[in-house]
Amino acid sequence: MARALATVWPLVKGCITGSVLGITVADWVASVVTMDGASMHPTFDPQQAERALVEKCCLYRYDFSRGDVVVFRSPRDHRELMVKRLIALPGDWIQIPEKQEIRQIPEGHCWVEGDNAALSFDSRSYGPVPMGLFLRQGHT
Amino acid sequence: MARALAAVWPLVKGCITGSVLGITVADWVASVVTMDGASMHPTFDPQQAERALVEKRCLYRYDFSRGDVVVFRSPRDHRELMVKRLIALPGDWIQIPEKQEIRQIPEGHCWVEGDNAALSFDSRSYGPVPMGLLRGRVTHIIWPPQRIGRVDRKMPEGRIMPL
Numbered sequence: 001m002a003r004a005l006a007t008v009w010p011l012v013k014g015c016i017t018g019s020v021l022g023i024t025v026a027d028w029v030a031s032v033v034t035m036d037g038a039s040m041h042p043t044f045d046p047q048q049a050e051r052a053l054v055e056k057c058c059l060y061r062y063d064f065s066r067g068d069v070v071v072f073r074s075p076r077d078h079r080e081l082m083v084k085r086l087i088a089l090p091g092d093w094i095q096i097p098e099k100q101e102i103r104q105i106p107e108g109h110c111w112v113e114g115d116n117a118a119l120s121f122d123s124r125s126y127g128p129v130p131m132g133l134f135l136r137q138g139h140t
Numbered sequence: 141m142a143r144a145l146a147a148v149w150p151l152v153k154g155c156i157t158g159s160v161l162g163i164t165v166a167d168w169v170a171s172v173v174t175m176d177g178a179s180m181h182p183t184f185d186p187q188q189a190e191r192a193l194v195e196k197r198c199l200y201r202y203d204f205s206r207g208d209v210v211v212f213r214s215p216r217d218h219r220e221l222m223v224k225r226l227i228a229l230p231g232d233w234i235q236i237p238e239k240q241e242i243r244q245i246p247e248g249h250c251w252v253e254g255d256n257a258a259l260s261f262d263s264r265s266y267g268p269v270p271m272g273l274l275r276g277r278v279t280h281i282i283w284p285p286q287r288i289g290r291v292d293r294k295m296p297e298g299r300i301m302p303l
Contacts, residue, residue: 017157020160020161020164021160023164023167023168024160024163024164027163027167028163072272073270073272074248074272075248075249075270075272076246076247076248077247077248078202078248078270078271078272078274079202106216107216107217108214108215108216108217108218109215130213130215130218130270130273131218132212132213132214132215132218132272132273133213133270133272133273134218
């Protein structure tokens with residue numbers, strides 16, 4: 001019994017170490033997300049279940065640029081992740097053609113839109129998104 | 141040179157392993173946060189720079205209850221963490237005495253308020269907070285020693301309209 005345990009233990013230890021290392025890397029360095037939905041066509045093809053690399057390194061610089069594709073928790077459903085393009089940063093004035101209005105993005109928020117405007121449920125529906133919802137401040 | 145490296149390597153390996161394990165535990169099990177500000181008096185004492193234990197297991201399925209003290213990223217500044225009491229969950233109707241109005245909390249959001257209503261910058265100023273901003277629940281105060289104890293779930297009376 002003790003001998004069987006002794007032979008298995010290095011394997012178990014390796015698995016645990018690997019998992020913990022994997023979790024830390026996925027949270028803080030980069031992880032992979034599977035695409036779903038047509039809101040970002042043609043950047044992402046809805047038919048193909050593409051997988052994208054989500055980079056997490058910019059978390060300590062909180063370093064986003066207009067035009068980045070970002071991953072964030074949906075403001076309507078915190079269990080769901082969404083992928084959209086960051087259009088405006090805090091303090092920017094953005095023009096919304098559908099509503100014929102101009103809005104200023106409040107501090108700590110940003111405006112996101114899908115590339116496929118007709119099929120995208122984004123800031124034009126739920127307003128500016130708090131940057132705290134960004135997944136560990138990562139981007140693809 | 142190689143011998144010095146060989147002597148130091150177990151120590152370096154131990155430090156790296158310890159850090160990675162510590163980071164994972166801090167993100168997924170529990171971490172510690174230092175209190176600052178008077179918005180949660182008397183639950184937290186502003187003079188004492190208390191440290192509180194924040195448990196993260198509630199984030200797996202987002203099972204929060206009304207009355208929990210929660211930690212969340214500020215909707216006004218994503219670099220800042222705030223600690224307030226969760227008063228209402230999605231779908232609740234909440235009564236706001238200051239504005240003499242009743243609001244329904246939208247799906248995916250919650251209403252937070254500080255225990256010290258006069259000095260608290262909370263949902264009464266910035267509205268319902270998306271639940272995706274929640275980062276954990278405060279369960280205990282762990283420092284200073286005279287303040288060690290549980291932080292209990294407490295609901296203010298008469299704020300949530302029963303369905």
